[in-house]
Amino acid sequence: MTDALSFIHIMKWQNLPDAVKKQAELNVLDLIGVAAAGSQTPPSMMTRDLAHEEFGGTLPMLFDGRTSSATGGAMAAGITIDSIDGHDGFNPAKGHIGAPLFPAALMLGHSAGISGQAFLEAIVMGYEFGARASVAQHGTVPDYHTSGSWGAVTAAAAGSRIMGLDPETTRHALGIAEYHGPRSQMMRVIDYPSMLKDGAGWGAMCGTSAVKLAQKGFTGAPAITVENAAEYWDGLGSRWFTLEQYFKPYPVCRWAQAPIEGALALQRAHNIPHEQIATIEVHTFHESVRLAMKRPQEGDAAQYSTSFPVAVALVHGDVQPRHLVGDALHDPEVLRLSDAVDMRESDHANDNFPAQRPARVTLVLKDGTRHDGDWTEPRWDHNAPPTEAEFREKFHSLADPVLGKSHADAIETALAQLQNTPLSALSDQLLRPIRS
Template identity: 60%
Template sequence: MSDALTFIHTLRWDDLPRRVQAQAKRCLRDLIGVAAGGLGTDLSRIIRDHAAEDLPGTAPMLFDNRAAAPAAAAMAAGMTIDSLDGHDGYNPSKGHIGCPLLPALLVFGHQAQVSGQAFLTALVMGYEFGARAAEAQHATCPDYHTSGSWGAATAAAGGARLLGLSAEQTRQALGIAEYHGPRSQMMRCIDWPTMVKDGSGWGAMCGVSAVQLARRGFTGAPAITVEQAPQVWTGLGEDWRILRQYFKPYPVCRWAQAPVEGVLALRRAHGLTSGDVDRIEVESFHESIRLATARPRTTEEAQYSTSFPCAVALVRGALGPEDLDGDSLRDPEILRLSEGLIMSEDAHANAVFPGTRLARVRLHLRDGRVVQGDWVQPRWDAEAPPTEEELAGKYRALADPILGPERARAIDKAIGQLETGPLTALTDLLYRAP
């Protein structure tokens, strides 16, 4: 049995350092806050309607009064989280572990009526598994695939643990999930942003289906990311990848966040308003430059843009979900700066990507001056994580307007105490509409 298969079923809560236990709760709360923030998007509405009406079943749906088939409920939750690009991520994978993982854990945790501690332990296991599965896949594939591709096997690993599958059933579940996982090409959605996004919901659906099939005796091709990449599966139980997750201060692609930071830094340092600025210039890495939608028509196009979030930041001094849809998409001052923004690719920024995401910003002022900032990185990387108050503030800003402050506080409290009680202490608050 491989180290990965052993790790799936043998990790225990008491084995985890306190920092890892605390990080699990931080990641869980952040994902739930982003899901709440995404409920108002057309993407979330459509996928939840699809799950409830076209794929009916008995699994309760996240922040909805309806139920769906287990795989469909997981798909809807994953796509709802992904509908607002504000969830945590892992630089080496260029993707997001929690987004396809959490929906599968919610489905199977509810089905098996597990304890809160068992759920949190499975969450940590999933982050450790998912990080390494992503690294293995990216090392074997020349094309850059979405989080849903390796997220399918990650979701299956979490489900296999919570349902107590045997080692052989788990092996088959991983093979089924990897074989059928959505090998979707991420840069297609970068060049043409639509609701398919990072494939995470489809990966969650595939992972849940794989567990259900393996439990019934269905067999799958061996998961090559697990069985043929031993160099990746080192450090399990010692080198905690969950501690290397970044968090996002803004609900846009991580590749656009360093340019946004550069704009905000110059705005503050020079006391500027958008009216002082003729145009914005950004130097960054290739993938950031590919986020090229300057006049978005949808929130998906706004979230997968570099120029539009930079323009919003300069005009409004902030960047939140409300700035990425509705009237913001037609704001003439934002569009002036977005369409006039000049982007260029820099060799130094390319060389350090994906481990480091760099950008440098110049503002060309209407009085003829040019102000330039230093190279900047996105905020809240693993090396400089947010404080507890900063991350809690992000959660409240996303959840309070949608769920109401009282329910948002109750969810936060339930997460904080989750290892001491049943999972239902949390899910009773999650499985109903706002």
């Protein structure tokens, strides 16, 4: 048995550094805020309808109240989070651990009636496991797959811990999840943006069902990326990747965040009205250049664009979910500036990706004046994360308009107390319908 397999069950809350414990709370708070905003999107609504209609069960779904199974509820919650591209990520993974992990842990944990501490343990273990599973998969397969692929194995690891699977049954759960995980092509959805996004819902669903199948005796071991790729699993229990996640100030792809920061910095430094801007030059890495949707027709495509959110930021001074849906997609000034973005691939940026996501922006005004910016990184990277106050401010900015402040406050309080209460103290707040 490898160290990776052992770690799933032996990691204990009392042995974690205080900083890791606190970060687990803030990571979950961030995911819940994103989920609240995501619950209002068409992909979330469609998926919750499907989960209720087709996945029979008695568990209420996230921010819905209608029932489904743990598998269907995990899928719906994963797609709900993924539908607002504002959740945490891990640079080496080129993807997101929390989006497939949290839904599986929430649904299985609620169904099993576990303690809040046991849930938080599973979350920390999942971030540590998922960080290494992502790098192991990227290092051992040729194509670039979505987070749902290795996220399925991560969800299965958390579920195996929550459901108390023995070591051999855990091996099979991980193997089932790896084999059936959605090896979806990330760059396809970059080139052709749609509601598919990063596969988080399918990964959560696959990981949850893998645990349920393994419990019944279904075999599937080994998970190759776990058992046959030991070189990627160093540092378990000593290097805490829970502390090395990035977070998003804007609900769009991470690859577009540095261009947004660079454009806003120039606009603010030179007090430039957006009406005076003629051209926006963006030098960045290949993947960001391929976020080429200038005139998105739906919110998911707007989130998978570089030019459109840069234009939104220049017009509104910020990028919020309301800027990426409905009539906002047809704002004439935003569309003019989006069309004016000139994306240019840079060797410097390519050389630094994926550890960094740099961009350099130039604003050219209608009178010919050029304002050249410096190389810029996205805000809230792991080496300069948001403060606790910024986490809470972001949560409320996303959750309050949807849930109401009293419901959002109750969630925040329940999460802060969770290590000393049953999980149901939080999950009962999450798995009920939203009241207008």
